[in-house]
Amino acid sequence: MNTLLSYKSALTHPVFNIIQEAAAELNLECYVIGGFVRDHLLQRDSKKDIDIVAIGSGIDLALAVSKRIKNQPKVQVFKNYGTAMLRYDDIDVEFVGARKESYHFESRNPVVEDGTLEDDQKRRDFTINALALSLNKENFGDLIDPFDGVKDLNNKIIRTPLDPDITYSDDPLRMMRAIRFASQLDFEIEKDSLEAITRNHERISIISGERIVDELNKIILSKTPSLGFIHLYKTGLLDILLPELTALNQVEEIEGHSHKNNFYHSLEVLDNISKNTENLWLRWAALLHDIGKAPTKRFQKKQGWTFHGHEFVGGKMVKKIFTRLHMPLNQKMKYVQKIVTLSSRPIVLSQEEATDSAVRRLVFDAGEDVEDLMTLCEADITTKNPNKFKKYHNNFKNVRKKIVEVEARDHVRKFQPPVTGEEIMELFQLPPSREIGTLKEAIKEAILEGVIPNEYQAAYDFMLEKAKKMGLTPPLK
Structure with a gap:
């Protein structure tokens, strides 16, 4: 310069x-x-x-x-x-x-x-x-x-004007700011300063969640967020702020079977997705998408290491994290929960021949966020094998193509039942009841499974047939 x-x-x-x-x-x-x-x-x-x-x-x-x-x-x-x-x-x-x-x-x-x-x-x-x-x-x-x-x-150095121990102890938020500037500017934190952050990291506990999250968000929105998170981890700050994430930093081996380090994998996914989106909450979802793997990790002789249900566990953990850090408990949190919970669904579809019904269900569950979900799943490809990397990306291209085809035909992204609950109640002269819910659910399932098209007359005829089997008939006029 x-x-x-x-x-x-x-x-x-x-x-x-x-x-x-x-x-x-x-x-x-x-x-x-x-x-x-x-x-x-x-x-x-x-x-x-x-x-x-x-x-x-x-x-x-x-x-x-x-x-x-x-x-x-x-x-x-x-x-x-x-x-x-x-x-x-x-x-x-x-x-x-x-x-x-x-x-x-x-x-x-x-x-x-x-x-x-x-x-x-x-x-x-x-x-x-x-x-x-x-x-x-x-x-x-x-x-x-x-x-x-x-x-x-x-x-390209981050250094304090005075003794760093005094600077960071006086105002511990400066520890987060040092790491944030290093991440945003791609600077190094001077050795004495970095050691002082490590010595004083427990002082972060006097800082409000809102101030901490403001700095975390800026780190997440930086060009290469992993730089900041590795500093947070090495200084001990991340253990205090996001212990659910640091719990992933372990690799075990039993009987010759080991699993990948899901902590560094999560940071790599965050870096990958940051090349394709400025959406802060999608980046949060990328960071947290595997947090359910620590509590669900099991070793089975036949299968090796498993993480069954980690997406659902992770989705529940999102709310606890947002609550603890005083983050918004509104649609932003629900969005992150949804993306984390659905994070493996497109991956499963990409590994086999994706049926129309499976794609319909994915689009139905993800709704308007299906594109963001696909962006996360593509960022989740971290293999260093060029052939596998190309194969997985091609598989996701096929899933995206299938989503477009199914959506154009079946319109399930903004699904509204062709036959409404009010119409069913009026037809059978019934109050809100279990029977009405059963009929509505049956119509939805029939559309998602491809039994009937997402059209009014087909749904109405199907509903009458289902009602007849349930012993319901419209009263005579």
Whole structure:
């Protein structure tokens, strides 16, 4: 990376001149700091937010800036934190007064005092996030880099400005952030820093599930998520956060029979699927698709190692994980559960001649998520044998083709019974009852098995015949 970049080129947006003028009026020094500067030096698309540090009141500066902008955007003030934020031209600009911090051991909430720019840079998590550009008239665009952050950017290193044991113990979430940045940027975590994370990993227990999941999601959404998860595993963090996943990191051998390491396999599947989708919840499903294998693992002399029912067990485990980590217990969780529970179905179909009825049932059960399910199953092919790899992918192409053919003919993806329960109740003059449920289920099964087409008249005639066998006849009019 060229370290002779013109740093003024980072400050072409009109908001920076507005901030400079407002700060001069208040007789304050101010700087843009953190991720915006880092991403500019990396020549990386910057996220749409800017952090401004003022030597004085950040809140006063935010209010003064708002007054200078047409339509005067609303300033959100957070007095407890001494921060303020406004939105301008689709950019979130956050203002804070320079400060120094001290921590109590049992909390990540600091005791805050006013400080200098150097104090503020010292409290930052990593050297690459402590970089600041001056917004002051006399040295506009000058880089302030007291901890060799530019050098660490060049060397692709994650390092803390201060003693890493202090940095990580003070705010244990920084351990997750270090791993997240290493995963997102493909950087190495400096040796002392990595060892400090390992020493302090149990401190993560004071962090809320929501904050942890926010970092986990960013790791999962990185280009090669396995980089982050291997760091989480080696430092001991993953044992605390996702013990269901680390339980897969074992290979046993009995009587010459062994099984694959399902932990590293799961990470490989996650990496594979990340090449084909940005869907966070599908990536979660890829990560968790085999978690049911640890509790269902059995050895049988004739069959060797088995994992019977691991998909169903895994699906149930998903809810426990989401609950423990304070993740959303809504349709997102149900989606992950569904994909995990169905994760082996297309694989079974691809290994044999897929019948129309089996494909209909798969499409019926997966519904609108059948394409995502197929994407996961293709990512699940991790064999290193090129012939097998090609064969399995061709098999899945055949299953996909069959899905298209069956769906075009039978329309079961958004299945609605051709004959409704209300119609059956009215015909036989019955209230909601077991008989009505039995008839509806019989119609559905007949369509899925291919006994009748998914059409009204065929379903109606079938229903009358089934009802007759059950002793039900429509009353005479």
